[in-house]
Amino acid sequence: MIEILFWSAAAIAAYVYAGFFAIVTAWARLFPRPARKAAIEPRVSLLVAAYNEAGVIEAKIHNALALDYPAERLEIVIASDGSTDETAEAARRLADGHRVRVLDYPHNRGKLAVLNDSIPQLRGEIVAFSDATSMLAPDALRLLVRSFADPQVGAAGALYQVRQAHQAHIGEQEDFYWKYETFLKLQEASLGSILGAHGSLYAVRKELYPYPAPGTINDDYVIPLRILHRGYRVAYEPAAVAYEEAREMEGFSRRVRIWTGNFEQLREIGALLWPLRLRELFFFLSHKAGRVLVPFCMVVMAVTNLLLLSQPFYAVLAVAQGAFYVLALLGAVWRLRPKILRLPYYFTMINAAAFFGMYHAAIARRQLNWKTK
Secondary structure (H helix, E strand, C coil), X not given: CHHHHHXXXXXXXXXXXXXXXXXHHHHHHHCCCXXXXXXXXXXXXXXXXXCCCCCCHHHHHHHHHCCCCCHHHEEEEEEEECCCCCHHHHHHCCCCCCCEEEEEECCCCCHHHHHHHHHHHCCCCEEEECCCCCEECCXXXXXXXXXXXXXXXXXXXXXXXXXXXXXXXXXXXXXXHHHHHHHHHHHHHHHCCXXXXXXXXXXEEXXXXXXXXXCCCCHHHHHHHHHHHCCCEEEEEEEXXXXXXXXXXXXXXXXXXXXXXXHHHHHHHHHHHCCECHHHHHHHHHHHHHHHHHHHHHHHHHHHHHHCCCCHHHXXXXXXXXXXXXXXXXXXXXXXXXHHHHHHHHHHHHHHHHHHHHHHHHHHCCCCXXXXX
């Protein structure tokens, strides 16, 4: 029984990160069905929800104003969620009431509350969401909206990139992880639809915005998935690039917040069960639900391996596991070289955050601040 537990946990972890990768890659090569794209210029509202982002909000607005998109068809809206710094004041200095507008909410209520209240005030038929710390390539918006030429596309996600990865302790590992995620999304999109986007840049048809409950954490996953539930596709546009500096992504609390959202997202499986969407359900179970199981699999593998030490083969495996976790501990303190030696720390850190995320999602039941670093 102990051996069965060990190998079951190992098999789940291997499937989630390698098996699913192989299956979806082969499937996309054999039976592609990409969304139709064309050069269009719909009216777009770029909505930036911000909380205490005075340090970057002006740069964000300048970046948005420099986008290669017709000025008369683009509005930039900064929605300040009860910021206690000068976020709203800094944004107003660049606002003209038409091309750049500021919605200054007096109380901090969380990101989804701000999005829900702001959507009815927007003028665009397409709403693009972007984080304050994310900068957009000049052609990002123009390329992103191409997917909406297909009437079956209700939402579209852009490519997320990590810049200056070497300047952060885990920046290069984060960059590697997002390249891996990008490849998976490309395959899923080629087969029909991705399930969620990245908050750095994604867009939806305004008429399809689902108004999630204010306590929802990962808006960039829940909003596209609920649009998918209504029968629309969620496209992926890797040519539309949004990027962040690696230092913006550091912090264990950020990982805890993401994991809290990941656990809450499991309840969204109902959107794929009725009406039944087998392909997307397969993506959800393999890509999203499977990731939630991996931290528990790591614990099971460690504990069962210790119980099997009397057998030489498992003693060797225990040494390998021990070496992995020693590298993880060393990686938490030093920038190991070569950089591949830092992967154990990154992998262990993001999975350790899952247990804190589970606590917040299932036990604490309190709303995490949507801007947590």
